[in-house]
Amino acid sequence: MLLAVVLAPRGEAPLGDLSYAVGAVYGVGGSLFLGAVLLYFPRWASVGDFHYVRYTGMFVLLLAGFALFHLSLALGGHGGAVVGWGLVTLVWLIALQGLWAIHRMAPATRKGWHERLVLIAVALGALGALTFLAGMVSNETLLLIAGRCLGVWGMLGLGWLTLMHRLHPWTFRLA
Numbered sequence: 001m002l003l004a005v006v007l008a009p010r011g012e013a014p015l016g017d018l019s020y021a022v023g024a025v026y027g028v029g030g031s032l033f034l035g036a037v038l039l040y041f042p043r044w045a046s047v048g049d050f051h052y053v054r055y056t057g058m059f060v061l062l063l064a065g066f067a068l069f070h071l072s073l074a075l076g077g078h079g080g081a082v083v084g085w086g087l088v089t090l091v092w093l094i095a096l097q098g099l100w101a102i103h104r105m106a107p108a109t110r111k112g113w114h115e116r117l118v119l120i121a122v123a124l125g126a127l128g129a130l131t132f133l134a135g136m137v138s139n140e141t142l143l144l145i146a147g148r149c150l151g152v153w154g155m156l157g158l159g160w161l162t163l164m165h166r167l168h169p170w171t172f173r174l175a
Helices: 002-006 015-044 052-075 078-105 113-138 141-174
Strands: none
Touching: 015 052, 015 078, 015 113, 015 141, 052 078, 078 113, 113 141
């Protein structure tokens, strides 16, 4: 990840190509990961579920952000893409804040490595979305690539591996 950021070309950014790649990373993998974490994390912590209004509101904002982001890119509108990605970033920050509050409320016996690693993955996802937003606003290639790398390797890599490892025993009990 660091090598891709260090070797990134400087100057004018190819916003379209990178934006579609990041949109796919956060849109498909990121949305599934975030949904799974918002569903299971409170249960792991023995705190109780997210209120459905907050959960539904976050995904309505996420869907609106992705729709505006991709529609603006398809029509060549940079401003709409920035606003759309801003909504996506806002959802990741709200999710991070909510999961951090749940982690703080959880009993000490429910604060294991899985929970901490998933929380770190969500934080890296939020940081990646924020970094990509900064790259879109400044048109800086280094920030765009760093945001993509944080999303792919930080959020998806660490997040999915930790989530799947946590769910592994449960999966085999069903068989």
